[in-house]
Amino acid sequence: MDRAIYSKATGKNKLTPITSEWMHSLMKSHHLIAGLISEHGSPINLHHLPSFQKNIEDYAKVFEDFALDAQIFFARKANKSKTLARAALDAGIGVDTASFKELQQALDAGGQKDSLVLTAAIKNQELIRLALENDVLIIIDNFDELKLVDTHATALGKKCFVGVRLSGFHYNKEKLYSRFGFDIDRDLDELKNWFKKHNPTTNLELNGFHFHLDGYSIEQRGASALQSMKIISEFQQLGHDIRYLDIGGGILMNYLESKNEWEDFQESLRQSVAGKNGPITFRNNGLGYRISEDTKKVVGNLETYPYYNEINSSQFLKAVLEYSDEQDRSVADHLKKLKIQVRIEPGRSLLNQVGVTIAKVAHRKQDAQGNWLVALEMNISQLKSSSADFLLDPFVMYRDGSDSPEEIDLYFTGAYCLEQDVILKRKLTFPKLPAVGDFIVFINTAGYMMHFYETEAHLFELSKNLCIPNSKDRFEYSDISEDDTLNQSIVAIPLR
Numbered sequence: 001m002d003r004a005i006y007s008k009a010t011g012k013n014k015l016t017p018i019t020s021e022w023m024h025s026l027m028k029s030h031h032l033i034a035g036l037i038s039e040h041g042s043p044i045n046l047h048h049l050p051s052f053q054k055n056i057e058d059y060a061k062v063f064e065d066f067a068l069d070a071q072i073f074f075a076r077k078a079n080k081s082k083t084l085a086r087a088a089l090d091a092g093i094g095v096d097t098a099s100f101k102e103l104q105q106a107l108d109a110g111g112q113k114d115s116l117v118l119t120a121a122i123k124n125q126e127l128i129r130l131a132l133e134n135d136v137l138i139i140i141d142n143f144d145e146l147k148l149v150d151t152h153a154t155a156l157g158k159k160c161f162v163g164v165r166l167s168g169f170h171y172n173k174e175k176l177y178s179r180f181g182f183d184i185d186r187d188l189d190e191l192k193n194w195f196k197k198h199n200p201t202t203n204l205e206l207n208g209f210h211f212h213l214d215g216y217s218i219e220q221r222g223a224s225a226l227q228s229m230k231i232i233s234e235f236q237q238l239g240h241d242i243r244y245l246d247i248g249g250g251i252l253m254n255y256l257e258s259k260n261e262w263e264d265f266q267e268s269l270r271q272s273v274a275g276k277n278g279p280i281t282f283r284n285n286g287l288g289y290r291i292s293e294d295t296k297k298v299v300g301n302l303e304t305y306p307y308y309n310e311i312n313s314s315q316f317l318k319a320v321l322e323y324s325d326e327q328d329r330s331v332a333d334h335l336k337k338l339k340i341q342v343r344i345e346p347g348r349s350l351l352n353q354v355g356v357t358i359a360k361v362a363h364r365k366q367d368a369q370g371n372w373l374v375a376l377e378m379n380i381s382q383l384k385s386s387s388a389d390f391l392l393d394p395f396v397m398y399r400d401g402s403d404s405p406e407e408i409d410l411y412f413t414g415a416y417c418l419e420q421d422v423i424l425k426r427k428l429t430f431p432k433l434p435a436v437g438d439f440i441v442f443i444n445t446a447g448y449m450m451h452f453y454e455t456e457a458h459l460f461e462l463s464k465n466l467c468i469p470n471s472k473d474r475f476e477y478s479d480i481s482e483d484d485t486l487n488q489s490i491v492a493i494p495l496r
């Protein structure tokens with residue numbers, strides 16, 4: 001009889017992640033996970049395609065409700081799996097690509113000129129040629145790039161549509177800084193001139209504008225969209241056939257179940273940093289909070305992704321489209337008036353509930369201070385975001401389900417020979433100490449967490465990416481495919 005059980009972190013400082021049925025179904029199958037890790041090594045990344053398709057549907061529904069002409073491009077950089085690029089195309093949306101390989105793979109997966117966009121920050125000759133040869137829309141970031149793309153288009157004898165990336169929008173009397181794009185205050189005249197002067201001879205045709213803002217502000221996105229549409233209307237009056245505004249990604253998602261837990265955690269962390277209770281993070285890492293030398297008070301901000309968000313995903317998109325100018329005309333109204341398509345490039349938020357990362361326990365030990373360190377066959381680069389920590393309680397899959405008299409506090413550590421290779425900075429409490437060979441499940445890792453900073457230091461293999469193409473109550477070994485081998489088309493939910 002299988003007495004295996006699984007448990008989320010418990011104790012005082014909980015951060016309960018939102019989970020899906022498919023994750024629980026996996027966590028009940030110790031045997032299945034053991035088989036997968038024995039075949040593919042630890043950790044493995046599992047992707048659930050029906051959840052991805054549902055996220056696509058949810059955004060499509062918002063646009064439908066506004067009766068807007070719209071297109072969604074999945075920002076591929078948030079996850080390396082080829083299968084997701086293919087699933088996006090099969091669901092009828094596009095793919096936003098940011099490098100030669102991303103574009104090449106999206107083309108191989110069946111992407112075509114209308115379903116692909118190239119927004120790479122750096123575009124070299126090879127990448128530009130690949131895009132031009134396949135009539136892929138290129139979003140231009142600067143004048144050098146504009147000239148380079150024009151030169152190559154001329155050399156190839158290709159007519160080519162380009163979009164222009166804008167930045168430097170104004171919000172709340174401040175100018176939003178970005179290192180990307182053309183500045184809306186300085187560069188527009190030169191852009192107008194460039195396209196006017198070159199238009200009869202150039203192979204480039206301007207057909208849209210794009211922005212992607214840092215941060216997660218609805219208002220900044222709304223204001224930037226309104227300012228972009230002023231510019232679009234100017235270009236339309238100059239005779240350019242402008243067809244879309246692409247408002248990029250950065251749509252917030254919500255990872256956590258409880259607002260109270262989220263607020264209590266931050267308060268506890270501040271207390272710990274102030275020395276008022278014991279550390280709740282590894283070596284009392286403040287994750288952005290620190291003690292001011294002058295006032296001896298806790299200062300600073302939590303430097304992590306804002307994991308709890310009431311307005312997220314579809315609601316966030318809806319709020320951007322409803323953002324209004326002084327005459328009470330919304331972004332959606334302006335889009336319709338200009339008769340242009342709105343485009344979004346969500347990465348992280350399309351991957352909500354799509355992935356988990358599962359690693360095997362290698363050993364347990366106590367450090368000199370008596371802290372339990374549970375070492376995983378995994379390293380810090382395999383669960384790393386640009387922020388200070390991933391603040392979601394993981395689960396332990398215990399092979400031996402027998403009870404333990406008391407809970408245990410522990411940290412998960414990794415395989416890099418760095419003192420800082422502590423997979424999560426948080427101290428976690430569990431019903432009992434995981435055993436060697438038990439599995440630790442990190443929830444909702446598909447957006448950036450599993451891939452973006454993954455490195456091969458020490459020559460460790462990169463983690464394997466596996467996919468679950470269909471929904472089921474219970475998964476068998478045969479329900480799970482390797483990313484590279486899943487070549488058949490995914491049966492997608494057709495979009496209206």
Ligand SMILES: *Cc1c(COP(=O)(O)O)cnc(C)c1O
Nearest residue numbers: 075119212249250345346347348
């Ligand atoms: C990163 C990026 C995105 C995706 O951002 P998310 O926060 O993952 O939604 C979209 N467009 C551009 C240009 C980007 O650089």
